[in-house]
Every structure is written in structure tokens, then in C-alpha cells.
Amino acid sequence: MxxxxxxxxxxxxxxxxxxxxxxxxxxxxxxxxxxxGKVLAWTxxxxxxxxxxxxxxxxxxxxxxxxxxxxNIGKLNFSEASIIYDAGGNEAGVLKVENRENVDxxxxxxxxxxxxxxxxxxxxxxxQGVDLFSVGRALVKDVVARSMVEGGSTITQQLAKNVFLSSxxxxxxxxxxMSIALALEREYKKDEIITFYLNRIYxxxxxxxxxxxxxxxxxxxxxxxxxLWQVATLAAMPKAxxxxxxxxxxxxxxxxxxxxxxxxxxxxYITEAQRAEAAAAEYAPPANAGKSQYQTYIDYVLKExxxxxxxxxxxxxxxxYKIYTSLDPNAQQIMEQTYANxxxxxxxxxxxxxxxxMVILNNEDGGIVAMIGGRDYVARGLNRAVxxxxxxxxxxxxxxxxxxxxxxxKYNPYSRLPDVQKSYNxxxxxxxxxxxxxxxxxxxxxxxxxxxxAVDLLSQIGVKTGIDFVKKLGIDLDEKNDRNLAIALGGLNxxxxxxxxxxxxxxxxxxxxxPTAHAITKIVxxxxxxxxxxxxxxxxxxxxTAWYMTQLMQGVVEPGGTGAAAKFDRPLAAKTGTxxxxxxxxxxxxxxxxxxxxxxxxxxxxxxxxxxxDSKHYVTMGSGxxxxxxxxxxxxxxxxxxxxxxxxxxxxxDLTAPPKGITDLKAEHVVMGGNxxxxxxxxxxxxxxxxxxxxxxxxxxxxxAEPTESTTMTDFAEFISQPDTYEYVVVPYNPENNTTxxxxxxxxxxVDMLGGNPLDPLHPGTDPNGKLDPNSPGGKxxxxxxxxxxxxxxxxxxxxxxxxxxxxxxxxxxxxxxxDTEQGTKPGTGQGGSTRPGGETSQPGGSNGTGAGTGRxxxxxxxxxxxxxxxxxxSPAGGTNSGTQTNGGKTSGTSGGKSGTGTGSGSDxxxxxxxxxxxxxxxxTGSGASTGTTDGAGTDSASTGSTTQTGR
Numbered sequence: 001m002x003x004x005x006x007x008x009x010x011x012x013x014x015x016x017x018x019x020x021x022x023x024x025x026x027x028x029x030x031x032x033x034x035x036x037g038k039v040l041a042w043t044x045x046x047x048x049x050x051x052x053x054x055x056x057x058x059x060x061x062x063x064x065x066x067x068x069x070x071x072n073i074g075k076l077n078f079s080e081a082s083i084i085y086d087a088g089g090n091e092a093g094v095l096k097v098e099n100r101e102n103v104d105x106x107x108x109x110x111x112x113x114x115x116x117x118x119x120x121x122x123x124x125x126x127x128q129g130v131d132l133f134s135v136g137r138a139l140v141k142d143v144v145a146r147s148m149v150e151g152g153s154t155i156t157q158q159l160a161k162n163v164f165l166s167s168x169x170x171x172x173x174x175x176x177x178m179s180i181a182l183a184l185e186r187e188y189k190k191d192e193i194i195t196f197y198l199n200r201i202y203x204x205x206x207x208x209x210x211x212x213x214x215x216x217x218x219x220x221x222x223x224x225x226x227x228l229w230q231v232a233t234l235a236a237m238p239k240a241x242x243x244x245x246x247x248x249x250x251x252x253x254x255x256x257x258x259x260x261x262x263x264x265x266x267x268x269y270i271t272e273a274q275r276a277e278a279a280a281a282e283y284a285p286p287a288n289a290g291k292s293q294y295q296t297y298i299d300y301v302l303k304e305x306x307x308x309x310x311x312x313x314x315x316x317x318x319x320x321y322k323i324y325t326s327l328d329p330n331a332q333q334i335m336e337q338t339y340a341n342x343x344x345x346x347x348x349x350x351x352x353x354x355x356x357x358m359v360i361l362n363n364e365d366g367g368i369v370a371m372i373g374g375r376d377y378v379a380r381g382l383n384r385a386v387x388x389x390x391x392x393x394x395x396x397x398x399x400x401x402x403x404x405x406x407x408x409x410k411y412n413p414y415s416r417l418p419d420v421q422k423s424y425n426x427x428x429x430x431x432x433x434x435x436x437x438x439x440x441x442x443x444x445x446x447x448x449x450x451x452x453x454a455v456d457l458l459s460q461i462g463v464k465t466g467i468d469f470v471k472k473l474g475i476d477l478d479e480k481n482d483r484n485l486a487i488a489l490g491g492l493n494x495x496x497x498x499x500x501x502x503x504x505x506x507x508x509x510x511x512x513x514x515p516t517a518h519a520i521t522k523i524v525x526x527x528x529x530x531x532x533x534x535x536x537x538x539x540x541x542x543x544x545t546a547w548y549m550t551q552l553m554q555g556v557v558e559p560g561g562t563g564a565a566a567k568f569d570r571p572l573a574a575k576t577g578t579x580x581x582x583x584x585x586x587x588x589x590x591x592x593x594x595x596x597x598x599x600x601x602x603x604x605x606x607x608x609x610x611x612x613x614d615s616k617h618y619v620t621m622g623s624g625x626x627x628x629x630x631x632x633x634x635x636x637x638x639x640x641x642x643x644x645x646x647x648x649x650x651x652x653x654d655l656t657a658p659p660k661g662i663t664d665l666k667a668e669h670v671v672m673g674g675n676x677x678x679x680x681x682x683x684x685x686x687x688x689x690x691x692x693x694x695x696x697x698x699x700x701x702x703x704x705a706e707p708t709e710s711t712t713m714t715d716f717a718e719f720i721s722q723p724d725t726y727e728y729v730v731v732p733y734n735p736e737n738n739t740t741x742x743x744x745x746x747x748x749x750x751v752d753m754l755g756g757n758p759l760d761p762l763h764p765g766t767d768p769n770g771k772l773d774p775n776s777p778g779g780k781x782x783x784x785x786x787x788x789x790x791x792x793x794x795x796x797x798x799x800x801x802x803x804x805x806x807x808x809x810x811x812x813x814x815x816x817x818x819x820d821t822e823q824g825t826k827p828g829t830g831q832g833g834s835t836r837p838g839g840e841t842s843q844p845g846g847s848n849g850t851g852a853g854t855g856r857x858x859x860x861x862x863x864x865x866x867x868x869x870x871x872x873x874x875s876p877a878g879g880t881n882s883g884t885q886t887n888g889g890k891t892s893g894t895s896g897g898k899s900g901t902g903t904g905s906g907s908d909x910x911x912x913x914x915x916x917x918x919x920x921x922x923x924x925t926g927s928g929a930s931t932g933t934t935d936g937a938g939t940d941s942a943s944t945g946s947t948t949q950t951g952r
Contacts, residue, residue, distance in 0.1 A: 068180050082321040084301055086329050087367070087521075093298040095317050101211040102199045105191040109224045111269070112210070113194055115235035118263040121155040124194070129156040129185035130178045156181040158238075159197045202314055203234065204241030204248070205380035210234060216379075217246055219286035228270065229278035232260040242313070246283040247381045253283065285378060294332055296373040299380055301325055301519050308534055309523060320526040325519045326367025331360055331637035335370045338632050344625075345375065345608075349617040352610050356626075357384035358633065359502045360604040366506065366515030366535065369602060370637070371499075382611075389495035390607055394562075395577030395594040396470075396490035397454040398549060399504055402446060404469035405461050406552075407545045413443045413552045414658045414739060417453035420702065424485050429455045432578075438702065439743055441658070447555040449562045449576060451489055458488040472540040473504040473514060490577060501596050502605035508549045508573065509598045511649050512541040543649035549573075550646050551655070553597075557627075563595060566627030568635040570599050571646050578623050583615055590619040595626035599634065600644040606630050659732035660685045661742030667728050667749040670717070676754045678726060680716045682744065685732050691716075692731045694743075697724045707731070725750045 081096030117124045123131050131154050153161065160180035184193060203213035214220045218230050226234075236256035237244045246253035258279045265275040301323060305311045311321075335358060338344065346354040353375060360369040373383030382388065405411040419437045421430070429451050436452065445453035458466050463485060467477050481493040499517060507514040516535030523531040553573035556563040562576040574597025581589045593608040606626040610617040648654060665682045680693065692707035693716055709716060710733075720726070727748050732741040 068176070068183070082316050082319055082323060084298060084327075085322065085324045086327040087325065087369075088329075089324070090329070092325070092327055092329060093294050093301075095298070095302060095321075095323070096206075101209055101215075103195065103209070103211050103223065105195040107223055108195055108198060108210075109226070109231075111228065112198075112223060112226065112231050112234070114269040115231045115260060115264060116155070116194065116198065116238075118267050118269060119235045119260050120158070120238065122267065124155050125190060127154060129181035129183075130154060153177070154181065155197050156184050156193055159193065159200060160184060162200055162202075201238050202241055203237050204245035205378075206317070213237070217285070227278070227281075228261075228274060229257065229281035232257045232264070232278055233283070235260045242380070245380065247285050247378060248387075249382075250283050254279075285381075293336070294327070294329070295379055296371050296377050296383055296385070297325075297327055297332060297368070297519065299373075299383060300368070300371055300386065303383075303386075304519050305523065308518070309520070309531055311523075322524040324521045324523070326362060326365075326369060326521060327519070328360075328369045328637070330640075331370040331633070332372075334636045335360070335372050335633050338629060339372055339375050344629055344632065346619065346621045346625075349610065352612065352617050354608065354619075355384060355611055356606065356608045356629070357388070357498045358604065358606045358629065359385050359499045360602050360633070360637070361502050361506050361517055363506050363509045363598065363601060363603055364515075366503065366517045366537070367521070368499075368517060368519045370633075371519075384607070384611075385498040387497070388611070389497050389500075390592050390609060391490055391492055391495045391579040392501060392594055393490040393577030393579040393592060394449045394451070394454075395501065395575045395596050396492070396496075397449075397488060398446065398553065398575050399470050399473060399475070400466040401454045401458040401461070401488045402442065402552065403508075403541060403545060403549055404465050405457050406548050407469070407541050408461060408465070411442065411457070412655055413441070413548055414655060415442045416440070416740060416742075417442055417445055418456050419445070419450055419452045421452065422456070424455070424459060427455075427485055429485075429489060441742060443552060443555055444742075446552050446575070447558070447561045449556075454488045455485050458485055463487070469541075470504070472538070473507060474517075475500055475504060490579065498605045498607050501594070502603050505575075505596045505598055505605070506603040507540050508546045508553075509600055509603065509646065510546070511543040512539055512546040513537050514540045544652045547646075547649055547652050548655070554646075557597070562623060563597065563627050565624035566595060566597060566631045568631050570635075570638065570643055572597055572599055573646070574598070574627070574630075576623055576627065581613070581618050583618070586615065586618060590623070593619055593621065593623055593626045595630045597627075597630055597634075599638065600646050601638065601641060602634065604630055604634055656737045656739060658739035659689060659734050659741035662691075662730050662732060662744035665728065665730050665744040665747045667726070667747035669720075669749050669751050675719055676751055677717050677719045678728070678749050678751070680728055680730070680747065682714055682730055684714045685741065686734070688734070688736060690733045690735060692733055694729045694731065696727045699724075703727075703729060720751050720754065723751050723753060 081094050083091055084093040084095065086092040121131070123133070157177050157180075160177050188196070198210040200209065202208055203210070203216070205213075205216050207213040207216045211221070211223060213234055214223055214226060214230075217233070218226070220226055220230070233246055233253060236253065236259065239256070243249060244253050244256045261270070261275045261279050264270045265272055270278075302313065302316060305316055305323065306313055339356065339358075345356065348354065355374050357373055359371050361367065362369055371383075371385050373381065373385050373387075377383075406413075416439050419431070419440045421428070421436055431451050432449070437450075440450065440453060442453070442457075444450070463483055466487065467479070467482065470477060475496055477487065478493040484491075503514070503517040506517075515537040518533060518535050521533050525531075550573045553575055554571075555561055556574050556576065557567040557572050558564065563574045566572070566574060574595060577592070577594030577596070578590045579592040581587060581591050591609055591613045594606065596603075596605040598604070606629050608621070608626050608629075609619055662682045662685060665680065668679045668681075670677050670679045682691075689712070691711055691714070693709040693711070694703040695708040695718075696703045709718070725748065727746050729746055730744040733739075734741075
């Protein structure tokens with residue numbers, strides 16, 4: 001039986017279907033939707049929180065600014081001054097705020113406020129201490145530059161920063177600055193804030209506050225008396241007081257003033273006509289503004305602390321530092337007293353007075369001993385010693401030409417240099433005195449400040465070599481505009497300062513080492529922290545070069561030197577310099593005068609000139625004027641110091657002086673034996689000397705580079721073959737130390753005739769009597785045609801030694817054609833060897849029959865004539881020759897002629913004859929009835945019956 005719950009065996013039970021409730025519980029949950037209401041709710045919450053935070057920050061800023069203002073209001077008063085100490089540790093000066101005077105709002109004219117508002121904060125009247133527009137602009141610039149480059153500060157913020165904060169540009173400092181500015185705006189009215197700003201701001205030249213600045217720069221105490229251009233000048237300064245104040249930089253101040261005036265005109269404060277008139281005004285500082293003891297030096301200390309040690313000027317004036325220096329108060333006082341003496345300077349011009357600057361350095365360490373920036377120097381005025389580069393003139397020659405030439409090893413102070421007018425690719429320098437000496441020693445070139453030797457020397461070593469050398473000395477030239485030979489004479493694109501010149505020269509007495517020029521030796525803060533001297537000493541040339549340069553420049557201050565006016569009773573080396581005025585009609589005057597010199601202890605440089613050179617203001621004083629100032633200061637300043645000497649560096653040998661020059665050379669035209677010669681005589685200048693003779697004729701522009709002759713004697717003679725005007729110089733040479741003396745005086749001799757008779761261009765060699773007698777023994781010249789024969793061989797002849805040094809001519813040969821009256825032909829030949837030109841007139845000696853004869857050695861150095869005639873006899877065994885021989889004038893010399901031997905068969909009427917002759921011939925080949933010998937050497941050229949020989 002089956003039932004409801006019964007099942008068939010083997011069947012699986014049926015699966016139950018889930019209920020509806022089970023289905024619903026198994027479904028996934030749905031995501032909650034973000035509704036608009038929820039968004040608004042969360043936004044409200046976030047906004048509320050932001051508002052609360054912002055309010056908290058704002059309250060904090062307000063409270064913080066107010067607290068800072070309240071707690072530091074006393075900072076409006078300046079703190080302790082900084083003290084400057086001299087080289088002995090004694091107080092020499094004070095760095096402090098001077099001439100600070102406060103004014104009330106009623107004392108400030110409206111135009112003055114407008115000038116500062118137009119320049120510094122155009123929206124001053126609209127904002128509440130912070131100008132959000134300016135801040136946004138500054139943020140954009142800072143992001144672009146990725147650094148804090150733009151401040152965006154209002155006048156109120158600048159006041160906050162100047163009184164309470166540092167000058168660091170950070171976001172935290174900026175926020176603090178804003179908080180203080182907001183506090184200031186709550187506490188003070190706009191007129192009070194801008195007046196407070198004008199009282200606090202720094203205007204340069206130690207002037208804090210607008211009233212003090214008005215006094216310093218214009219001599220005006222009542223601000224309402226200021227003119228528009230003066231107001232604009234004051235408003236131009238806060239951006240950079242040292243750069244834009246009119247005393248230190250009048251040109252930059254005027255340019256910045258023009259910017260302020262333009263802003264005022266654009267904002268409607270002034271008219272265009274007012275702007276133009278104020279922009280054109282010229283500034284003149286008030287008389288005796290800011291004068292005080294050591295003022296130049298104190299100002300330079302302040303500048304060096306900023307430039308080298310990166311101190312803020314305002315901090316130095318208020319920070320209580322102790323600044324130790326290398327100042328020598330005695331030298332500084334003497335320098336200032338000297339510069340107060342108007343007699344040492346040129347008379348003032350109609351608008352300017354002559355100015356000058358001077359610097360003294362300690363050779364050992366480069367410390368600045370004393371410095372003055374000008375006559376009647378004013379506080380924070382134009383320091384011409386460091387801020388006004390000028391053309392150095394010839395004082396630059398030693399640095400750019402002579403020192404690098406000696407450093408090359410190819411030159412020394414005794415080297416001979418050309419002093420000849422020459423053009424270098426269009427550049428044609430001249431000597432200042434218009435005198436050109438041909439050749440001079442480097443010593444003389446520097447002593448007399450010759451231009452041509454310096455230019456030629458720089459040309460030889462290369463302009464780049466000179467530029468590179470002065471760069472090591474701390475003088476950077478313009479690589480493009482100064483790459484020319486004019487720099488040898490100090491023609492620079494920008495010029496150099498007095499301090500630069502003094503420092504460069506200080507390397508010479510310091511064995512080629514160049515220390516850093518400096519005034520500060522250390523700075524001690526009020527907390528005891530020491531900032532040591534930052535500098536180094538570099539080797540810029542060899543000790544040998546430095547020593548030779550000292551020897552070179554010592555001659556400048558000796559009698560005859562350009563710097564002789566500076567000589568005093570201490571070892572001194574120096575160089576003068578001038579730059580010529582280039583105004584038409586005034587070329588004989590100068591723009592600048594220089595003197596740079598050194599003792600073993602100190603180096604000093606002096607410059608003289610006008611700030612602005614024009615047709616009314618130029619230098620008429622002599623070139624020795626700065627040397628007189630140098631002597632006046634240095635002699636007195638060193639008076640109490642032990643005298644020392646220049647010391648030759650170890651391992652450097654002293655130069656051996658070259659032979660003295662010859663000053664009494666004489667030349668004379670002499671006729672001997674019918675020949676012309678020039679006889680030279682001079683006085684000897686030492687033992688074992690060789691004298692080099694240089695000759696120049698009228699066709700030569702200058703003496704040859706190589707000597708014409710050399711001799712160890714003190715006289716010399718040479719035969720002359722052509723009439724002309726001859727010039728001679730003699731140069732002594734010492735072979736033991738390879739040194740050459742100066743050229744002698746020039747000796748001139750005019751030879752307008754030879755042998756005492758006017759020159760016959762067709763017959764240059766003639767008998768001393770001017771004719772040949774055809775009736776002399778031997779009869780008339782023969783008329784038979786020449787015969788032929790075999791060449792003869794001869795042995796060399798000998799002669800006396802010659803004093804001349806010219807090489808003899810080698811292997812000459814001559815042709816001697818002598819027609820004879822003998823029946824038949826008997827040619828003879830002679831082969832010449834090494835010969836020296838001779839000058840001799842001769843006629844053959846007579847002989848009967850066959851024989852042998854020897855002629856005299858030809859030792860002449862000039863041209864000669866050999867004339868022979870003969871008459872043949874009627875002997876059946878041989879011809880009879882007769883005649884006379886005349887030898888011309890001779891000088892001691894060596895003739896390398898050979899004996900000539902010749903044979904020939906005569907075609908006599910009855911029999912043939914043979915004759916033999918031998919002699920010291922200079923190379924002739926005879927042809928004729930007999931064979932003979934000929935004295936001398938040269939070229940034989942003769943008409944029938946004669947032989948003419950002309951030597952060199």
C-alpha cells in the first residue's frame with residue numbers, strides 16, 4: 001500500500017522549492033543614493049569648519065601682529081653702533097646712524113607724499129595695510145621664478161619689515177609682516193603711517209629719515225622748500241640707496257629720478273611740463289657735505305663688509321660689531337693732509353675741480369694701508385679709488401707687455417728692442433717726443449716710456465698673452481674690444497681703478513705672489529662670533545720675472561727717467577702713465593696722469609684728472625705731478641719705519657750688464673794709392689770685446705739686421721767701390737756673457753769721388769794719375785790677333801792676414817786678353833782659387849827671352865786696375881818683352897790667388913819661343929804673346945793692350 005510519504009525504493013527524494021520569504025532574504029542589498037540634501041549638508045559643515053579655522057587664523061594674525069607691534073615698538077630707536085679698529089687695534093671710526101631727524105605729518109609737503117606713493121605704493125590710500133592685488137601679482141612671479149623674488153609690499157608692510165623683521169624673503173616672514181601691517185593700520189592714520197615711514201627709511205650716506213637726507217643731499221632743512229626734482233630724487237632712493245643716491249652715482253640717480261617723475265605724471269600728480277623740467281635738472285652736492293676723518297677708508301670698510309662678507313648695511317650700522325682693519329692712521333692722516341694742499345693740484349676749472357685718488361697697499365699681505373677717494377671727499381661719496389675706472393696710459397706697459405715678455409724667458413731687461421715707426425694693420429703708434437732711436441734696450445724703453453718698443457714687444461708675444469697675464473693680476477679686459485695692440489699703451493675699453501693698479505704692481509716686490517687687497521682683517525659680532533679674513537695669495541709670475549721687473553723700473557725714478565720727481569731716500573721702482581687728450585686743438589694736453597710705484601714695504605698708486613673731461617676741464621700739469629704727490633705721502637708715511645732693500649729671490653741670478661755703448665765713433669774718407677776707403681775709429685769699452693760694424697747706404701731704409709763686419713780692434717777700414725753717402729754704427733758684443741751693448745752714435749761719410757777723382761762710370765778703375773801713357777816703356781799696344789795655347793796650372797799664392805771679417809769670395813776666374821806685337825800667337829792661362837777682392841793697378845814687368853816671374857800678392861779690399869803693355873823684340877830665339885808694373889794701394893789682407901803657368905808656341909818670323917810666368921793671381925786667364933801673372937782678383941775687362949780688374 002502506498003501512502004503520502006511512501007516512496008519507491010531506489011528513487012531519490014524530491015527537492016523542496018524555497019519559500020517566498022527565503023527568496024527575499026537571499027537578494028543583495030541596494031546602494032544608498034547621494035542626495036542633493038546630503039551634499040548641501042556636508043558643504044555647510046565644511047564651510048563652517050573652514051570659516052571657523054579662517055577666523056581663527058585671522059584672529060591669530062591680528063593678535064600676533066598687535067602683540068609684535070606692542071612688544072617691539074622700542075625698535076624704532078637705533079641700537080649700538082659698530083666700531084672700526086686700525087692695524088694697531090685702536091679705535092679708528094664708528095659705523096652708526098647719523099643725522100637722523102624726525103618730522104611731524106604737518107611738516108611733510110603733499111608733493112613729497114605723492115612722490116613716494118606713486119613710486120612705492122600706488123594704492124596706499126585704498127588698502128588696509130595689505131594690498132591683495134599686489135600680493136597676488138607677487139605670488140605669480142614667485143611661482144614662475146620658483147623662489148621669493150617679488151615682495152608685493154605696501155608702504156605699511158615696508159615699515160613693518162624695516163622696524164621689526166629681517167630682510168629674508170620667506171612665506172612665514174611675509175605673513176608676520178602682513179600681521180604687523182594690519183596692526184599698524186588699526187593703530188595709526190594714513191598720514192601718520194607715511195610720516196613714520198619717511199622718518200625711518202634709509203637714504204644712504206648714513207642718512208635715516210627724509211629730513212636728514214634732505215640736509216645731506218641738498219642742504220635743505222625745511223622739507224617744504226624742496227623742489228620737484230629734489231623730491232623725485234629722494235623718492236628714487238629707497239629701492240637701492242647706495243646705487244641711486246646722487247652723491248655716489250649722479251648719473252644713475254638722474255635716471256631713476258626720471259622714472260619717479262614719469263610715474264607721478266601718469267598718476268596725475270604733475271603735468272608733462274613739470275616732469276620735463278624736473279627731469280632735466282642737474283645735481284650739485286652741497287659744499288663740505290659729510291666730511292670727516294678717515295671717511296674714504298670707513299666707507300670702503302662698510303662696502304667690503306657687504307661685498308665680501310655679505311653683511312647687511314643697516315645691520316652693520318646698528319649691530320654693534322667690532323671690525324678690525326689694516327688701516328695705518330699715520331699714513332691716512334698724511335694722505336688726507338696732502339690732498340688738502342691745493343698747491344699740489346691744477347687750478348680748478350669753471351665747473352669742476354681737478355680730482356685725484358690714491359691707495360697704499362702692504363706688499364706682504366695686501367692690506368690696504370691708506371685710501372682716499374678724492375679731494376674734499378664726502379661721506380658715502382664717489383670713491384674714485386675703486387668706483388671710477390680710467391685709462392692707465394703707459395703705466396699699463398709693464399703689466400701687459402714687459403712682464404709677460406720676460407716671463408716667456410725670451411727677454412730680459414737688457415734685451416734690444418726696435419724703436420722704429422711702423423704700422424700694424426692700420427694702427428700707427430708714435431713716441432710722445434717724436435724721436436725714434438732705431439733700437440734701444442728694454443731698460444731705456446721703460447725709463448723713457450717709449451711707445452714703439454712696447455707695442456712691438458706685445459706684437460711679438462701676442463695680444464692674448466698680454467690679456468691672459470693681466471687677468472692673473474686681477475684686471476679683466478674686454479675679450480672683444482680690448483684684443484688689439486693699443487692696450488700696450490693703456491688704451492682700454494673700460495679702464496682700471498687706482499686700487500686695481502696698486503694691487504697688480506704689488507706682485508713685483510712680493511716675488512710674483514699676489515695677495516687679495518683688503519681692508520678688513522676680521523669682524524667680531526656682539527655675541528663674540530668671529531668672521532675671519534676671506535682672501536688668498538696666488539702666484540702670478542716667477543720670482544725671476546718679478547725681480548727683473550723691479551730692476552727694470554728702478555731706472556724710471558733715476559735722473560733722465562720719466563718718474564725722477566718721485567725719487568726719495570728709499571729703494572723705489574715705479575712707472576708713470578699719461579693719456580692724451582683727443583680734443584681738436586688740445587692734443588698736447590692730457591686726460592689722465594698716473595704714477596704707480598713701490599718700495600720694499602708698500603705699493604701705492606696715484607691718479608690725477610677730471611671726473612668729466614671736456615674743452616674746459618683737462619690736464620695741463622706735467623706728467624711728473626702724480627709722482628710728486630706719491631713722494632709727499634710715501635716719504636712722510638715711511639719716515640719712522642726701518643729702511644729695507646729689495647732682495648734678490650733665492651735661486652735667481654743677477655743679470656750681467658751689457659757693454660757700454662760707444663759714443664765717439666768717427667768715419668773718414670781716405671784715398672790711398674789711388675783708391676778710396678772709409679776709415680772708422682772709436683774708443684774701446686772693455687777687454688775681450690768684439691765690435692760689430694753696421695753700414696747703411698742711401699738706398700737702405702735702415703741698418704741691416706746682421707753686421708757688415710766684425711773686429712776685435714778699435715779701428716776698421718774698407719774700400720769703397722761706389723760713390724754714395726754712408727752711415728756707420730758700431731755695436732759692442734761681449735762673447736763671455738752673450739750680451740750686446742747699445743748702438744754707437746751714427747757716423748756719416750760722403751764719398752762723391754773715387755781715388756781722388758770724380759767717378760768715370762765707363763772706366764770705374766783708372767790709374768791714380770787719371771791716364772795711361774802709351775809711350776811708357778814697352779811701346780804701344782800690340783795689334784796682332786791673339787794666339788791660342790794650352791791652359792797653365794799654378795800653385796796657390798799667399799798674402800798677409802786680413803783684419804776684416806767678411807767672407808772672401810770663392811773660386812773667381814778672370815780673362816786677361818792682351819794682344820801682343822810678337823809674330824805668332826802664344827796664349828797663356830791661369831786658374832784662380834779662393835780670393836779676396838783686391839784693388840790694384842799694375843803693369844807687367846819686363847823680361848827678355850824665356851823666363852819665370854812671380855807677381856806680388858793682391859791684398860787690396862777695393863777695386864783695382866791692372867794695365868799691362870808690351871813690345872816684342874826681333875830676337876830669332878825668342879821675343880823680347882819690356883814694360884813696367886805698378887801696384888796699387890793695398891791694405892793688410894789675404895789673397896787666395898794661384899800661380900798661373902802657361903806655355904805656347906810662337907809663330908815668330910824665324911823661330912818659335914816659349915815663355916813661362918807664375919804669380920799670385922786672383923783668377924785670371926791671360927791670352928797673348930806670352931804667359932804672365934796678374935795681381936788682385938775680380939773681373940778683367942780691358943781694351944786692346946790693357947787689363948782692368950774691379951773687386952767688391
